Amino acid sequence: MISRRDFLQVSMAASAMVGASGFGNWARLAAQQRLSQDQLLEFDTFGNISLIHVTDIHGQLKPIYFREPSVNLGVGENKGHVPHVTGADFRKVYGIADGSPSAYALTYNDFSALAKAYGRVGGMDRVATIINAIRADRPDALLLDGGDTWHGSYTCHHTQGQDMVNVMNALKPDAMTFHWEFTLGSDRVNEIVENLPFAALGQNIFDAEWDEPAELFKPYKFFERGGANVAVIGQAFPYMPIANPGWMFPEYSFGIRDEHMQAMVDEVRAAGADVVVVLSHNGFDVDKKMAGKVQGIDVILSGHTHDALPEPVLAGKTHIIASGSNGKFVSRVDLDVRDGQLMGLRHKLIPVFSDVIAPDPAVAQLIEAERAPFKAQLEEVIGQTDTLLYRRGNFNGTWDDLICDALLSEREADIAMSPGVRWGPSLVPGDDITREDIWNVTSMSYGEAYRSEMTGEFIKVILEDVADNIFNPDPYYQQGGDMVRIGGMGYRIDITKPQGERISEMSLLKTGEAIDPAKSYVVAGWASVNEGTEGPMIWDVVEDHIRKLGTVTLDPNNSVQVAGA
Secondary structure, three states: OOOOHHHHHHHHHHHHHHOOOOOOOOOHHHHHHHOOHHHHHOOOOOOOEEEEEEOOOOOOOOOEEOOOOOOOOOOHHHOOOOOOOOHHHHHHHHOOOOOOHHHHHHOOOOHHHHHHHHOOEOOHHHHHHHHHHHHHHOOOOEEEEOOOOOOOOHHHHHOOOHHHHHHHHHHOOOEEOOOHHHHHOHHHHHHHHHOOOOEEEOOOOEEOOOOEEOOOOEOEEEEEEOOEEEEEEEEOOOOHHHHOOHHHOOOEEOOOOHHHHHHHHHHHHHOOOOEEEEEEOOOHHHHHHHHHHOOOOOEEEEOOOOOEOOOOEEEOOEEEEEEOOOOOEEEEEEEEEEOOEEEEEEEEEEEOEOOOOOOOHHHHHHHHHHHHHHHHHHHOEEEEEOOOEOOOOOOOOHHHHHHHHHHHHHOOOOEEEEOOOOOOOEEOOOOEEEHHHHHHOOOOOOOEEEEEEEEHHHHHHHHHHHHHHHHOOOHHHOOOOOOOEEEOEEEEEEOOOOOOOOEEEEEEOOOOOEOOOOOEEEEEEEOOOOOOOOOOEHHHHHHHHHHHHOEEOOOOOOOEEEEOO
16 A cells, blocks of 8 residues: 555665665765656656645755754654664665665765765755646645744845745645744734735644634645545644744644544545544644544554655554655645545655756746845855754754854853754755755754753753753653763763753863862753744854864764763
8 A cells, every 4th residue: 555666766776776786976966867867756646636745845946955863862652663764774664765866865874975976955946846746636735834943044034934835836736834934923824824825724833821722724625636635734843932932922822632633534534524634733743642642543643753755654543644844845745535444555755866857947046036035145155064064863963063163152152052853954064054054954943043051950950951852762751862962071971861860070171170060061952932032143153163263173073972872
């Protein structure tokens, strides 16, 4: 019913062409010659309904590099199960050949070398080409956007999301749900949503004062496709006021709201839904648990945790689809719906290799028009990097090491903290670092870089709290993201311990001394959820630091010792 051949045929064919040596002597030209757009888009049309899923684009209009994580630990029942499998183990699970296009797209090994062979990924003009090709085959395909769309870039920040709204409108989605969009502030979100030409969905978006469903965000929408009734139910990020500043959207509340989700599923079934699709921004493990608690969901299109899986995961009778992030993938899901039920499913995770897939001319022109007013600022070179800069990983990424170094230096701090967010493209050694690159990993509406004093005891409380958000064995107590990144300090973490007992052996790196619980330390950080936070904007702090360095060279970061993995 689910064929991995649809995705993996590309990597197996390419591997056969270059032999057992993997990417070997490939140059980009060879990669272009051996991997075609037709191969990437090839699909055996199935059933009577097609879904197209994109999610977590984070404002990325142009092609980028994006390295998948080397560490993505699962806990409890999810330990050792996808998506908590990386690198060679991931390739083994799916039969992916080393050095193949799928290896480059889905794992982290040899990333810099493979990036030079296969080039950049993403670009919304290439995404448009894929969408158009699917619609040419299945004209009434449903395009569904999983959220985290109007956030994450220089132009998105300076237009309050309008650049992404305009480009996405050109792609003509049928529905979307939400997360970082709300950090534009509820007034701006309301303004955009009121004018969207497609459905804004969130069964768990409630009026905070009355604890009733918010009128502006409908819980679901029906679509008639292929002679069947498709109900799409939206599920926004449940933990908005905890993970992001609640003061920016005080009139809304969120939560998982399983009981309400079950009521919505029952309601659409009673109204004649033949198939139920949940467009979710829960995060993968939360979606798995929800699929076990809420009966009657056929497909969950999963977002938030940025996982990219070449096959659906079956949780009970629910198929969970994970479509990656940053415009790197597009999922096509074909459904065979007959006699009021899902009879079969075929899926393909399409990697958006930007050197292979031709840009859609109209969308490319629109993107350039959106970027034109900011062209000089975007393209200004601030420095260069000799180090692969990436953000993914449970405990550290080199982009965040650089941000922490900037905070330590520019803010004259003992310890630095950078949030464990998962968005942000990568740069390969030898790349220029432009202002756009810096904003791609720092852009947000509350980017003030604070400087304050914290006791060692309070620092441990912060680390313990974040660790429980990530490693609590109950997915409903996880908020996604990764550990807060720490500069200037080392520690040990045992992910198997209960809350309050995971963090130990905290030490100040510049002296080697143990962190004293009673002593105060100067701590610099950014992205505080507290209203009224003061300080220079983080992108200015990082830019000043990189200008002084000229060329960024980072040593391996071994300051976090992990137990229980």
